Amino acid sequence: MTTATALRQQQTEFDAGKAQAFAGKLLGALNNSALILMTSIGHRSGLFDALAGVSPCTAVELAAEADLAERYVREWLAVMTTSGVVDYDPKRGTYLLPAEHAAFLTRAGAPNNIAVSAQMVGVASAVEDEILARFKDGKGLHYHHYGRFHEVMGEHSAQAVAMNLIPHILPLVEGSIGLLQKGIDVIDVGCGAGDALLLLAQQFPKSRFTGIDLCDDAFEVAAETAVRKGLTNLVFKEQDVSTVRSLGAFDLVLAFDAVHDQKDPQAMLTTVRHSLREGGVFLMADIDGSSKLENNISHPLGAYLYMMSTMHCTPVSLAQGGAGLGTMWGVELASEMLGRAGFGKVAMTRLPQNPFDAYFVARP
Ligand SMILES: C[S@@+](CC[C@H](N)C(=O)[O-])C[C@H]1O[C@@H](n2cnc3c(N)ncnc32)[C@H](O)[C@@H]1O
Incomplete structure (x- = not known):
């Protein structure tokens, strides 16, 4: 024709x-x-x-x-x-x-204040010119390009994570509340603004908490608050998780929306596996989507999540020389990668309190 x-x-x-x-x-x-x-x-x-x-x-x-x-x-x-x-x-x-x-x-x-998430559109729009240039050269953008990102992410997590943590999220790990009361070692990888850890350190004084993040400006306020409140069981550290094979020895490792935008998510999951003590558990929350675009066509937040992937999650991974996995890596690939990292028992759950994430309880 x-x-x-x-x-x-x-x-x-x-x-x-x-x-x-x-x-x-x-x-x-x-x-x-x-x-x-x-x-x-x-x-x-x-x-x-x-x-x-x-x-x-x-x-x-x-x-x-x-x-x-x-x-x-x-x-x-x-x-x-x-x-x-x-x-x-x-x-x-x-x-x-x-x-x-x-x-x-x-x-x-709160925790249902959707106006908090509306701020992310402004955060993303502020880097429109830079992202347009990245469409040409295929490179990434670093966290420091994103103005209020850590602040807005922190505000989102203060309601989506911290407010749901004790009543809904921790109970997904059977017996965890009792263990936290007795005293265990916990690390939050990619802790961001650190509200979840501040809450846990106050609630469970016999347990010891560590928060690590690539960006120390993300947890600056939380670190000051911990000192002001005399929380001697909580430390925050600036650390690039991609540079180590183990983070230490922990009974509970947490990662809230902090795997998909890593430089090397697979290596990070393996590092987490290497950081677990005998009997330890990994509690991971990450974006609830499918690895297949065709399954996300009717996803209620599909366009928003792929937009955040284009404007933030993919470029920050690419900027670290990473895989650029994207926000919508999907629960299928997440389960597969947990398996590859040595987690033999993985249970996935969704919570009505947080429509953004799926929760994975992973044990070796
Ligand atoms: C989407 S934010 C989530 C933050 C926090 N967990 C929350 O729920 O608000 C992802 C976090 O991972 C951190 N991050 C990214 N790459 C990292 C790396 N290579 N090592 C350590 N942290 C990293 C970022 O600085 C950011 O704070």
């Missing part, structure tokens, strides 16, 4: 209804992206928290409550109104944030 014939055929088969529906979908996406950017602003400025406290209120009243400039607050409220987040009463000039919406937008709504 000639190119001209193919083109003609394509034109006659052009489905105008399908095109119209797609244009509508894209325009909806444009609107939703605006909402997410303004959701991040609403979270960081404290506007959602203030609005939940005083609504229904006018823009002037909200601006006074949040101690912000009224002109900007009014414009932000217009976005929230047209997005269906707040109800606007034109007669009174008041805005209402329904309790059902506040539950997912305010700090009081």
Whole structure:
């Protein structure tokens, strides 16, 4: 078939209804992206928290409550109104944030505050020019390129990990609470902002906790907090896990969303295996997706997770000379790689409290 014939055929088969529906979908996406950017602003400025406290209120009243400039607050409220987040009463000039919406937008709504994750879109957008250049040269970007990444990741984990840790996550490892009460050695690999460890060190004073991370700025605040609170059972160390074959001898190794973006995830899993004492266990939380793109087509967070993979998780691994496994390495490959690292018994669980992750309890 000639190119001209193919083109003609394509034109006659052009489905105008399908095109119209797609244009509508894209325009909806444009609107939703605006909402997410303004959701991040609403979270960081404290506007959602203030609005939940005083609504229904006018823009002037909200601006006074949040101690912000009224002109900007009014414009932000217009976005929230047209997005269906707040109800606007034109007669009174008041805005209402329904309790059902506040539950997912305010700090009081933690661990379900989705506005926390909205900030990641801003973090990713800030490196758009650099990533565009990486599309050409195939190289990566280092953590220090990502501005507020550690801060936002820490905020996400403070609710997704720390708030769920004792009631929901640790019970996945049978008997772990009792062992922590008696006293064991625990390490959190790629600990990031360290909130999980701060909580554990306070809750289980007879156990000893270590947090390691490539970036010391990630755990700086937590390390200061540990000293201030006199937590002598908690240390944070800057360490590149890819440079060692063992991290020491531990009864429990934790890794929360810290395997897929490593330089060499397979080597890291083997290092974890080498760091376990007899009877020790590895508790790993990582992104809940499939290793096959076709299985992720209806994933509720598919586009968001592949976007984070393109903008952050893949480039930080590539920048370390790594594999660039990607955020959506998938639970199939994760199980396979745990097996290759010498974990003979692996159980995977999902928790309704955290839609982002799957949990793996792995023993040699
Ligand atoms: C997605 S963040 C997760 C942080 C933390 N576990 C949490 O739940 O918030 C991944 C972490 O792994 C750390 N990391 C990446 N490569 C590393 C390496 N080679 N050695 C040690 N840590 C590394 C990063 O600095 C980052 O803090």
